[in-house]
Amino acid sequence: MTLRLPRRPFARRPPLPAFSGKLHDARTATVIGRLLGAAIAVCFVTGLVSHVLQQPPAWLMDGLPARPAWGYRVSQGLHVASGIASVPLLLAKLWAVYPRLFVRPVVRSVRHALERLSVAVLVSAAVFELFSGLLNIAQWYPWPFSFVPVHYAVAWLLAGALLLHLAVKAPEIAAHWRSRSPGTLALPEEDAPDRRSLLAAVGAAVGAVTVVTVGQSVTPLGRVDLLAPRHPGHAPQGLPVNRTAAAAGIRPRAEVRENWRLTVSGPLPYALTLGELRALEQTTVTLPLACVEGWSRSAEWTGVRVRDLLDRTGAPPTARIRVTSMERRGAYRVMEMGRTYARDPLTLLALRLGGEELSLDHGYPARIIAPNRPGVLQTKWVTRLEVL
Template sequence: MKAPPGPFQPGFFRSPIRGPWLTGVLGLILLVLTSIVALTGFLSHMAYSPNLPGNAIVPADKDFPLILGWPASPTYLYAVTQGLHTNVGLMVIPFLLAKLWSVIPRLFVWPPATSPAQAVERLSIALLVSSSVFQLATGVANAQYWYPFKFNFVVAHYYGAIVFVASLAIHVIIKLPVVFQARRDREWMKPIREDLDEPTISRRGVIAFAGAGALTLLLGNAGQSLGGPLRKTALFAPRRDSGFPVNKTAKAAGITADMTGPDYQLVLRLGDRVTAFTREDLLALPQHTARLPIACVEGWTTTQEWTGVRLSELAKRAGAPNAQQVLVQSLQKAGVLRRASLGRDQIAADDALLALKVNGADLSLDHGYPARIIVPALPGVHNTKWVAEMTFQA
């Protein structure tokens, strides 16, 4: 079968530095980096506690028994895992581009497959390339708060990760015998000793160039994950000038001054038992102050000093001193009513608060006035703002 014209023709790609050695080194680097990204991504999914009421993003998760509870300590657990996810994910981009450049002749092999085994290999490569590009492109778009696509980012990113991990596993299993054979024959050392015919850049130069790109992306974004004064160094972050970012304003959520005014009441429920507190009632309860971070899925972290009522105290007031979980509902009216559930360890954590103040001042409306949830190590999206009701289960 005659090969089509263009890149399918032998000799179309002429760079002498392409080959198994360069592809293998880049592949090893990518394996390490993508393993970190995949692991922290699935940990982020676990941090949402999707088996609790109101938390499931992927519908099947609410009935999935193997998802463990997310701990409330150490305080910076989610900030670290999600910071690694976003920043290492950015570092993957230059190495992936270099790897695709190194193997591009193989993508245009003709005929595409000469046996069923090779067809499986080629299919796994197609899935691996397409899923990795999809994951990185949508991940960067989400970090920039740019959503040109019409699908739910979190759901698509989750399923894309499953496709990526499965195709990567198939690819690694298929290539392991080749790697071991090359090591036995010491062929992996040959490119170090070989002289190339007029290369424009060395193999090591390609790796160094990709590494410099990865370092640039890391330095341009890591400041928003580290927070504090370093936030201003995050040149690629969309909100580097804000020490206390706001993902959703009160206006966007449909929160008005009337909803949070003198008639506001926090309702605690336990079965048929209902207890209501005004904001003044909440301020009269024992107050606790803690310095805690908020870490968001987009990769930013901010640490503030919060003051409010411990969730364990509210559980007692509701009649559930050993509460197993609580469903927190917001005043939010725009779109779907915002709600999220917290587990037993999160309720019982010493620094888990219904926050009424931040940095010694009343919460602003955009930051959740009159009351919001703050729990150590919890994803920012579950630190519910404008809390209206808390339904406990004993």
């Protein structure tokens, strides 16, 4: 007797999706793409400015401009705002083109294979840059690598992939750049309202996410700063604190007051107690504190001009300085400042903020405040100035 097992039915490959939507077309992708490209270009250029100001090459350190005083505030605010605006644009762009993922055959030629590879790199880099940037704004780093160098490196990868994509797609982009470009078929009249509705919705999304976050750097929009991680006005002494004294390992205020000395190292080295520093000529300036996370706020600072301290030690006009903080750990515990910053009359070793003595979290007893400079380089808890 022969036992026959029932045959399994032949497993058929599921059919590919059928896309009936009329807006997954080249014209829609081009319109959204040029807006996304503009936002990414602004984000890339301002990010490059920020990187150079934070980590200048040695040959450029003495040539970095200290004016306009609000320069970094504007450039970094634009960087974060354009990055946030790019998120809904990127999602809309991917929605317009994703049916092409299901086109068969997957690869038609060597040129087509390279094109798809470049698109994969472009999309991956864009997604990484935008969403890692969002997490940086919230100061949440759920990854094992250092954010700044990786974010900077991937930005160049994104720029290269974007330029390659534009070069490959140039004929198609040119053909669909205008609504009625010569040599292309016009979209049926009945579909025009749908495209306008889609673009209006994307524009509204871009405007909404920008308006409710940009108030952290654009003061007039502070009242609608609903989704930004911090409101610059709601903080000790009117300024947010990214790194607290406890996180930096700073001793209690009374102990700092008793033991602190400012050491100035140069041709004629000297040291000052806090009382002696307060007895020197005090200067008051209004400068913004602007951080890489995109928030900024102007404040009134009072202290001793750094160039006066350098003149007292006999430093030459071309000298740069090294500033050392009391904090026990941190990537910016030691900072170098080029001569344009060190000699600028707005650059202070600040002792007071808004007419009040600095709080411990804001750098008591003394901190650097300089024009057109990232917040991470406005060193707090300064204990040593060294002429280089």
